[in-house]
Amino acid sequence: MLVAYLNLSGYLKIMKIKSRHHLKGSDARKVIASLEQFLDDPSPLRAASLEMAVTDEGIDLIFVNGRPLIMLLDGLPFFTVLGAIELGPTKRLVVVDSGAVRFVVNGADIMNPGIVSADAEIAAGDLVVVVEERHKKPLAIGKALIPGSEMRGEGKAVKSLHHVGDQIWKGLEG
Numbered sequence: 001m002l003v004a005y006l007n008l009s010g011y012l013k014i015m016k017i018k019s020r021h022h023l024k025g026s027d028a029r030k031v032i033a034s035l036e037q038f039l040d041d042p043s044p045l046r047a048a049s050l051e052m053a054v055t056d057e058g059i060d061l062i063f064v065n066g067r068p069l070i071m072l073l074d075g076l077p078f079f080t081v082l083g084a085i086e087l088g089p090t091k092r093l094v095v096v097d098s099g100a101v102r103f104v105v106n107g108a109d110i111m112n113p114g115i116v117s118a119d120a121e122i123a124a125g126d127l128v129v130v131v132e133e134r135h136k137k138p139l140a141i142g143k144a145l146i147p148g149s150e151m152r153g154e155g156k157a158v159k160s161l162h163h164v165g166d167q168i169w170k171g172l173e174g
Contacts, residue, residue, distance in 0.1 A: 017053045017054070017055050017061075018054050018055060019053075019054045020051055020052065020053045020054070020063075021051065021052055021054075022049065022050070022051050022052075023050040023051065023052050023062070027050075027052075028050040031050060031062060031070065031077045032045045032046060032050075034076070034077050035070070035077055035078070035079070035087075035089075037091065038079075038089040038090065038091040038092055039087060039088065039089055039090065040088070040090050041088075044064075044087065045064065045087065048064045048065045049064075049065055049066075050062055050063070050064055050070075051063040051066075053068070059071050059072065059073060060072040061080070062077065064083070067082065067083075067086065068080055068082060068083075069082055069083030069086055069087060070083050071083075071141075071162070073127060073161070076127065078127040078141065079129060079138075079141060080141065080162065081138050081139070081140065081141055081162055081163065081164055084129045084131075084138035084141065085137070085138050089129055091119055091121065092119050092121075092122055092126060092127065092128045092129060093118070093119050093128070093129050093130075093131050093136075094110060094115060094117075094118045094119070094122070094128050094129070094130045094131070094142070094144075094148070094151065094157070094158055095115065095116045095117045095118065095131055095132070095133050095136070096110060096114045096115055096116065096130060096131070096132060096133065096139070097114055097115075097116050097133050098132065098133060098134065099114060100114030100115075101132050101139065104130055104132075104139045104140050104160070104163060105139055105140075105163055105164050105165055106163075106165075107140075107160055107163050107166060108160060109142070109156050109157075109158060109159050109160050110130055110140070110142060110156070110157050110158035110160065111155070111156055111157065112151055112152055112153050112154055112155050112156070112157045113153075113154065115151045115152065115157055116133050118148035118149075118151040118157070119148045120148050120149045121148060122144050122147060122148030122149075122151075123144065123147055123148075124144055124145060124146050124147055125143065125144060126143070126144045127141065127142070127143055127144075127161075128141070128142050128143070128144050128158060129141060130142055130158060130160070130163075138164075139163060139164050140158075140160050140161075140162065140163035140164065141160075141161050141162040141163070142158035142159055142160045142161050142162075143158065143159045143161060144157065144158055145157055145158060145159055
């Protein structure tokens, strides 16, 4: 199986899934424990079957009940956009205004002027979920460049890593 994605430098890459296997109970519990802190209701994860898809690149996927809802970035589990939509994280959110949406869904990094609010607990380097203001619908996954408490004013706040409509999204949905 092949999946296309944008790497951390923004270059389109094709990742080949080399193997896919169910996670052992202890490994699944570690993944769930690392993500449940972002969820109000982690029970869907706790009751799920988790399967690791090992790729030939630095982004491995974890399928939750057959759906690619989690990715590993530098060994850390975090949501794919599809995972954020389905699991509904309530922390590490960066909310953008309606004027920023068209840029975010086209892969732009998130600039401070387009941010309405951000979780104050976000630290620089944290993975975040970028959502739109009106319905809180996830649009992108990114890496915070500055703390959430400083996401105001001018400059770039979040480096976009994966967004709705990108090659990861198309590969995951296809």
